[in-house]
Amino acid sequence: MLIGIVGKPSSGKSTFLNSACLTEAKVGNYPFTTIEPNLGKGFVRIECICKEFNVKDNPKNSICKNGIRFIPIKLLDVAGLVPDAHIGKGMGNKFLSDLSPADVLLHIIDISGSLDAEGQEIDEGSRDPIEDIKFLEKEINFWFRDILIRKDWQKFVRKIEQEKLSFVDVFYERMAGISVKKDHIYLAMKESNLDFEHLTVWSDEDILHFATKLREISKPIIIIANKVDKPKGEELLKKISKIYKNTIPCSALAELWLRKFAEKGMIEYMPGDSHFKIIDKNGLSSQEIGALKNIEDKILNKFGSSGIQEIINYAVFNVLKQIVVYPVYDLNTYSDKDGNVLPDAHLIESGTKLKDFVDEKIHSDLAKNFIYGINGRTKMRLGESYILQNHDIVRIVSASKGK
Numbered sequence: 001m002l003i004g005i006v007g008k009p010s011s012g013k014s015t016f017l018n019s020a021c022l023t024e025a026k027v028g029n030y031p032f033t034t035i036e037p038n039l040g041k042g043f044v045r046i047e048c049i050c051k052e053f054n055v056k057d058n059p060k061n062s063i064c065k066n067g068i069r070f071i072p073i074k075l076l077d078v079a080g081l082v083p084d085a086h087i088g089k090g091m092g093n094k095f096l097s098d099l100s101p102a103d104v105l106l107h108i109i110d111i112s113g114s115l116d117a118e119g120q121e122i123d124e125g126s127r128d129p130i131e132d133i134k135f136l137e138k139e140i141n142f143w144f145r146d147i148l149i150r151k152d153w154q155k156f157v158r159k160i161e162q163e164k165l166s167f168v169d170v171f172y173e174r175m176a177g178i179s180v181k182k183d184h185i186y187l188a189m190k191e192s193n194l195d196f197e198h199l200t201v202w203s204d205e206d207i208l209h210f211a212t213k214l215r216e217i218s219k220p221i222i223i224i225a226n227k228v229d230k231p232k233g234e235e236l237l238k239k240i241s242k243i244y245k246n247t248i249p250c251s252a253l254a255e256l257w258l259r260k261f262a263e264k265g266m267i268e269y270m271p272g273d274s275h276f277k278i279i280d281k282n283g284l285s286s287q288e289i290g291a292l293k294n295i296e297d298k299i300l301n302k303f304g305s306s307g308i309q310e311i312i313n314y315a316v317f318n319v320l321k322q323i324v325v326y327p328v329y330d331l332n333t334y335s336d337k338d339g340n341v342l343p344d345a346h347l348i349e350s351g352t353k354l355k356d357f358v359d360e361k362i363h364s365d366l367a368k369n370f371i372y373g374i375n376g377r378t379k380m381r382l383g384e385s386y387i388l389q390n391h392d393i394v395r396i397v398s399a400s401k402g403k
């Protein structure tokens with residue numbers, strides 16, 4: 001699973017990545033600071049089931065702190081996109097191919113309205129963020145369209161019609177490189193209301209309409225109102241939220257400060273917390289204490305958090321519809337063979353069957369020789385087509401040697 005970070009230059013993409021992943025991607029107040037993509041490891045935050053089972057866990061694939069489990073996910077920050085990138089403006093849109101494996105895109109907008117379309121600084125509040133939302137979606141949709149039509153659209157669709165090829169199969173082949181799945185194509189067909197029997201008569205608008213549907217389904221965009229700490233932030237946020245209901249406010253800069261101070265042991269703070277506690281006052285300058293106070297007043301007390309953790313959780317659980325499953329070997333101790341208690345917490349798509357989960361996340365041998373599973377709570381047997389539920393704890397019984 002990959003979360004892509006997009007937006008115009010200087011909107012705060014690299015700062016967002018750094019704050020979520022504690023990476024050191026270069027940040028600058030000038031456009032195109034980032035050219036090559038930056039990959040980071042971030043985390044979703046959930047209540048761990050160690051509390052419910054009253055055990056002290058020692059996780060392997062994730063982290064558990066005070067009963068809160070952090071499960072890793074990948075984030076990718078890319079170069080800034082400007083209007084008309086598809087015809088070569090700015091850095092062009094070739095770098096979007098870096099986002100091919102992304103499952104969801106976070107669109108980082110500058111909610112203080114202090115950057116023009118190209119990311120140059122202007123008076124705060126003078127840029128309407130709605131313009132940014134519109135142009136960026138258009139550029140991403142054009143990227144999809146151009147991959148769909150390439151240079152041979154008419155020849156391509158004529159061949160489908162003449163040879164009566166399966167539309168889904170050939171479109172899948174064309175779009176698989178940017179992680180479009182067959183299910184996405186079926187859904188886009190259903191929702192786009194086009195004539196799939198006569199592809200040769202599709203107009204340019206029809207093609208763009210279909211490409212847009214496919215993009216919305218396979219790479220949904222979440223709007224992130226960054227720099228909400230700046231004076232005009234709140235006012236513009238109110239305006240945007242009326243139109244784009246799921247806009248999530250954040251201050252990547254505030255989160256970066258909090259995480260860095262926490263890492264140095266100056267404050268007690270976990271990503272997603274609504275407050276922090278200063279633990280080493282002497283290690284902080286009066287300026288730093290002032291900055292922290294500002295973050296507390298203007299961000300945490302006002303918005304409930306810096307927004308970064310909420311955004312990652314929203315992307316993974318609400319948009320990508322993932323659930324968390326804990327496989328264990330021993331249901332008396334809830335541990336693996338080596339005695340690690342609740343060792344792994346896996347993210348999988350809601351609706352996944354038990355055997356597919358074993359195949360995808362544990363081991364294909366274990367799946368091949370699958371006999372049954374056991375529900376860790378009820379101790380009931382589970383068949384291979386049992387649909388896993390969020391926070392399930394399961395033991396797998398397999399004929400596979402040594403498992």
Ligand SMILES: Nc1nc2c(ncn2[C@@H]2O[C@H](COP(=O)(O)OP(=O)(O)OP(=O)(O)O)[C@@H](O)[C@H]2O)c(=O)[nH]1
Nearest residue numbers: 009010011012013014015028032033034080252253
């Ligand atoms: N006030 C404030 N400034 C921020 C925030 N996030 C980023 N910035 C500032 O915005 C400027 C641009 O940040 P970057 O993270 O380099 O932006 P980017 O989108 O990666 O820019 P490019 O790589 O050039 O496309 C820097 O001066 C950051 O310090 C925020 O939440 N609040």
Ligand SMILES: [Mg+2]
Nearest residue numbers: 013014033034
């Ligand atoms: Mg950058």
